[in-house]
Amino acid sequence: MRPLAELVRCVSEGVAWAGRQPGVVEVEVFAAANASLLCRLNYTSHIPSNGVEEPKSTESWGVGVRAVFDAAGQRLVGFGSAPADLGREGVARALARARAAAVHDPAFVGLPRPGAERRTLRDYHDPALMALDDEGLVALGWRAVRGGLGAFLASSRLAELAGDEARVRALGLVLGGDVTVLQERVAIASTHLPAPETDESTLLTAAVTAMVEARAAKGSGWATAARLDAVTEEAGAEAARQAIAAADGVRVPSGRYPVVLGRQPVADLVDNLLVPALSAGAFYAGRTPFRGRLGRRVAAPVLSVVDDGARPGLMGSKGVTCEGLPTGRTELIREGVLVGCLSNWYETQRLLRDPDLVRKLGAAGAEAARALAPRNGFRFAAGGGRRFDVPPGVAASNVVVEGAEPVPLEELLRRVGHGLYIGRIWYTYPINGLAAGDFTCTVVGDSFVIRDGRLAEPIRPNTLRINDNLAAVLEGVIGVGRDRRGVVLWAADEVVYTPELAVAGLEVEAIAEFVDALA
Secondary structure, X not given: OOOHHHHHHHHHHHHHHHOOOOOEEEEEEEEEEEEEEEEEEEEEOOOOOOEEXXXXXXEEEEEEEEEEEEEOOEEEEEEEEEEOOOOHHHHHHHHHHHHHHOEOOOOOOOOOOOOOOOOOOOOOOOHHHHOOOHHHHHHHHHHHHXXXXXXXXXXXXXXXXXXXXXXXXXXXXXXXXXXXEEEEEEEEEEOOOOOOEEEEEEEEEEEEEEEEHHHOEEEEEEEEEOOHHHOOOHHHHHHHHHHHHOOOXXXXXXXXXXXXXXXXXXXHXXXXXXXHHOEHHHHHHOOOOOOOOOOOEOOOOOEEEEEEOOOOOOOOOOOEOOOOOEOOEEEEEEOOEEOOOEOOHHHHHXXXXXXXXXXXXXXXXXXXXXXXXXXXXXXXXXXXXXXXXXXXXXXXXXXXXXXXXXXXXXXXXXXXXXXXXXXXXXEEEEOOOHHHOEEEEEEEEOOEEEEOOEEEEEEOOOOEEEEEEHHHHHHOEEEEEOOOEEEOOOOOOOEEEEOOEEEEEEEEEEOOOOOOOOO
């Protein structure tokens, strides 16, 4: 990766040079260097395999320039970028592209300016993760595989399923997934931030899927870490245990059931529905089910949700945003009441100046300003780090789901009594538009029937679809678990730290069973 000093020199000299160019009124220079290290896992007991394969890495760096130009008395704003060049020529090319793309935006009031909040998180990245080499990456992959194989070997249940300990391999034991390490370095300076802000962050995720093919069983496990010394074999072991437990799953009829949502389903709903609905841009455009409801109840009083971007030790924490402003704690839902939004500088200024602010948000003045603090202006792109070639958008960092009087899983199961435990979903997306709150997804594993307050039969993967409404789920929460873990979803930029949730009712629909007409 490019050294931080090179990024700092780029933005310092770039702002000074660009600010002297004809027609430039304000300018911001952002430099970033990212590296993504990926190790694929592929173990199959009955087919020759390498166990760990395809370790690879990608690296990118460059500079992005956002500038305000005076064109015959009219203010135009534009953005441009240049890859693989952190020198004067790179800044010049990026500025030229910003000038060529400049347009008049009536809602634009200027580049970000520092406020009263101050940065609290510094020197928090793990140097060992930042310096990880290929050998270390492969070792992480094998750690996950060993965890899964160890759990398979330790299970007496597998021998029962095979009928003979010697025939366990014939069950078709599979471990797949990946271990990913992300390394990020950024620097930013502007007309209003002449002293460069810098940030370095590292994170690691392991996502493992295990299968017992002969029994149509699938299980998943995952791990998140901000430090190399926090990595264990648990992701692989958890996936294997879940797959073994899912053997000989049953089908469940359509209906409305009380449920316990596992951590991954809660994270999936947060990532695909709640976070987009709590973005300031969604309020401005009127495409949120929470329109005009700031200060009003939108969830069960037992539930709170915050975005905690500067908490030490959490994987999504950053020192500053990609606008050079401090990160921090943004309360979104407090004891069921909507109290804040995710925003960047542009969206905050645009919404605060909107004549329809009260109708769109539900408040004005100091209350609206507090709710729209610009702590989430990031240049993320589908889990690939902080990009130099895009202007700041709005993204979450660490979304933390909290509850009043959290209880252990056993108590959540007792409250449900007879229902379902939903452990893993996918393809979660809104239907009828985000503002309606309606959504659909498929139950793909780690799920069980709940009978008499206990986990009973496993549910066969890919036999249930959930069709419900986000507002109904939030308002139907009847219990919040005690054990919170970080969950990273595919191509997601934020990390969701969540416990399990008990929900009074969820509408599920049985997926038609495939019948082979030629059999």
